[in-house]
Amino acid sequence: MKSQKPRIVSIGGGTGLSTLLRGLKKAPVDLSVIVTVTDDGGSSGRLREELRVLPPGDIRNCMIALSEDEHLMSHLFRFRFNSEGGLHNHSFGNLFLTAMAAVTGDFAVAVRLTSEVLAIKGVIYPCTNSNVQLRAELEDGSWVEGETRITGQRKRVRRVQLDPPDARPLPDALEAIASADLITIGPGSLYTSLIPNMLVQEVIGALRTSRAMKIYIQNVMTQPGETGNYSAADHIQALAEHSDGILFPNVLLNDELPSVEMLRPYGAEGAALVEIDRDRLKSFGLNIMERQLLSQDGKIRHDPDRLASAVLEMANL
Numbered sequence: 001m002k003s004q005k006p007r008i009v010s011i012g013g014g015t016g017l018s019t020l021l022r023g024l025k026k027a028p029v030d031l032s033v034i035v036t037v038t039d040d041g042g043s044s045g046r047l048r049e050e051l052r053v054l055p056p057g058d059i060r061n062c063m064i065a066l067s068e069d070e071h072l073m074s075h076l077f078r079f080r081f082n083s084e085g086g087l088h089n090h091s092f093g094n095l096f097l098t099a100m101a102a103v104t105g106d107f108a109v110a111v112r113l114t115s116e117v118l119a120i121k122g123v124i125y126p127c128t129n130s131n132v133q134l135r136a137e138l139e140d141g142s143w144v145e146g147e148t149r150i151t152g153q154r155k156r157v158r159r160v161q162l163d164p165p166d167a168r169p170l171p172d173a174l175e176a177i178a179s180a181d182l183i184t185i186g187p188g189s190l191y192t193s194l195i196p197n198m199l200v201q202e203v204i205g206a207l208r209t210s211r212a213m214k215i216y217i218q219n220v221m222t223q224p225g226e227t228g229n230y231s232a233a234d235h236i237q238a239l240a241e242h243s244d245g246i247l248f249p250n251v252l253l254n255d256e257l258p259s260v261e262m263l264r265p266y267g268a269e270g271a272a273l274v275e276i277d278r279d280r281l282k283s284f285g286l287n288i289m290e291r292q293l294l295s296q297d298g299k300i301r302h303d304p305d306r307l308a309s310a311v312l313e314m315a316n317l
């Protein structure tokens with residue numbers, strides 16, 4: 001018998017997507033997650049370079065977010081090695097996923113089987129099974145390849161592309177989009193976590209034909225080297241330019257102001273609160289909802305429960 005629970009597809013990558021998932025997993029919904037695979041930094045980047053595998057880090061984080069918090073395997077997948085050798089700072093979860101991909105010969109199958117080991121609530125799909133790199137044209141006309149190098153340039157990004165450009169999605173991911181009641185994108189790094197998913201063949205078309213409600217979740221802060229000085233409308237315009245138009249006409253914004261003391265260390269690193277330029281947003285014909293979404297843990301980031309609650313409220317679920 002088919003589940004009558006609302007079907008939600010969440011698209012993105014990085015810590016922003018994991019934050020949303022930690023809140024949504026508590027709701028009576030069927031969750032599917034589509035995760036970018038362009039990461040080339042840290043443990044994931046080293047595994048990718050040495051073993052020519054897809055980067056497991058963002059997917060591992062989503063698995064942990066959707067697992068039981070106190071589950072022993074969840075703790076194990078968080079574990080990082082601390083040594084003088086080659087294992088230093090590698091995540092056990094990354095190594096497990098990489099080994100599973102080698103055993104099965106298919107990264108998507110490895111993700112599915114590893115999800116079963118962790119008994120997660122939901123289904124996770126890499127946005128593509130192809131080994132893709134992210135390329136960016138910067139404001140000065142130069143091109144840079146690799147997610148880490150793109151953000152390290154500290155220059156405004158004009159556009160990004162996948163290399164090779166003909167990467168295809170998993171058929172099951174397209175089916176999840178087609179059957180969804182709600183599709184979200186964000187929060188997350190605009191050019192390196194959100195837009196890469198839109199660049200995979202057929203994803204834009206699937207989103208356009210889907211009858212699901214579609215919500216874009218705006219980041220709280222700008223990101224140095226990626227979205228410096230971007231307003232909310234700047235984020236949405238960049239996403240639309242890479243998606244052949246606005247695919248997510250509903251926008252969820254945080255309107256809670258952190259203290260000056262909390263903002264100070266972020267400002268020292270070149271980050272600032274994303275300006276909500278309401279008149280420009282309305283000129284795009286968007287449906288906007290503003291809520292107090294900040295975590296109360298002393299850091300400027302979304303609270304998982306507040307965020308999930310606001311998403312479900314906006315979707316009337």
